[in-house]
Amino acid sequence: MIYLDYNASTPCDPRVVEAMLPYFSRHYGNPSSQEHAFGRTAASAVETARGHVAQLINAHPQEILFTSGATESNNLAITGVIQANQAGRCKILTTKIEHKSVLEPIMRAAEFGYEVDFMPVDSTGKVDLERAAELITEDTALVSVQAANNEIGTVQDIKALAALADEKGALFHCDAAQAVGKIDVDVDEWAVDFLSISAHKLYGPKGVGALYVRGGRRRAPLMPLLFGGGQEDGLRAGTLNVPGIVGFGEACRILLQSWREEAQRVSELRDRFEAALAERIPTVVFNGHPVERLPGTTSVTFPGIDAEALIVNTTDLALSTGSACNSGALEPSYVLLAIGLDRTRAYQTFRAGIGRFTTSDEIDAAVEQITAAVERMQRLRST
Secondary structure: OEEOEOOOOOOOOHHHHHHHOHHHHOOOOOOOOOOOHHHHHHHHHHHHHHHHHHHHOOOOHHHEEEEOOHHHHHHHHHHHHHHHOOOOOOEEEEOOOOOHHHHHHHHHHHHHOOEEEEOOEOOOOOEOHHHHHHHOOOOEEEEEOOOEOOOOOEEOOHHHHHHHHHHOOOEEEEEOOOOEOOEOOOHHHHOOOEEEEEHHHOOOOOOOEEEEEOOOHHHOOOOOOOOOOOOHHHOOOOOOOHHHHHHHHHHHHHHHHHHHHHHHHHHHHHHHHHHHHHHHOOOOEEEOOOOOEOOOEEEEEOOOOOHHHHHHOOOOEEOEOOOHHHOOOOOOOHHHHHOOOOHHHHHOEEEEEOOOOOOHHHHHHHHHHHHHHHHHHHHHHHO
16 A cells, blocks of 8 residues: 555654664663663663754753653643643633644633633634734633644744743643654744644654653643653653653654755655646645645545545555544544535545655555546546
């Protein structure tokens, strides 16, 4: 099969696997056991990885908190702020196109007496900055906006949004799971308070991620979600996943050296894919921002063609109809509805994700298969 679902998960880079292997059976100590060499070796590997993750986003190592992935990081940032309960602030702002691991904990904020509001996005998925400036007030406790959308690839102006939040004294959280390693993510320049990352979106292993906490634990107005240990400066109890963290760090180290060249190559493959589809099926529509978007993400609508049926008819391709966490849902993508597609067009849309190991031959083969399937389905509709 040709894998075109890099937004759902990237394959683990062989160099990452090689770096992880010794920590399963040779360096198997608990990093919290500092009394002996086994534990100290594991702890040293964790801190090396922490440095690589920090360097990739221009943070300090003490600002990186390891978690099980961006879902936990999002929950910790949002619920941790809610439970810490900034005095006098009762509003939380987000958008309707966030990942569910942001939307669901935010909607629970009502249980703690918070008012939830949504900043509007335009037809490309970009946040309306003028409206955001009006909605962010002195009553706002937290603003949460993703760096890049997982379905349509649109990249937000996080620096501007974080500045608007800072002007009113609100905290700012960014879900950057889809962005890190694909675009320039600089937490110092963006001036965000919290930023979430998943290793499996950047060629690392599943089950590990990080939350960037500006200034580290001492400055973080957060309540932990997990209790029972002092790991991660008291913010995330539990024995650290040393092999996963080592792999996460190695994936970040590789990207430090190559992400710009990789992003350029991947964006060229995406453009090749879209140009070929447009030439073969002129009615095709591409969703999201035409310029400010991820290099390897394309959201494709073929009017009149059901996307699920199209995927069934392209059995050699790994495509998706939207977010992996929403796979199998009977309802159309809420992201597509939020940017103005009607339900019919939303059902006619699929997502392709291109990445490190995608080749130009695979792109050409994918275009052929998709085109053949669309033409076959169009003929069936006309008979």
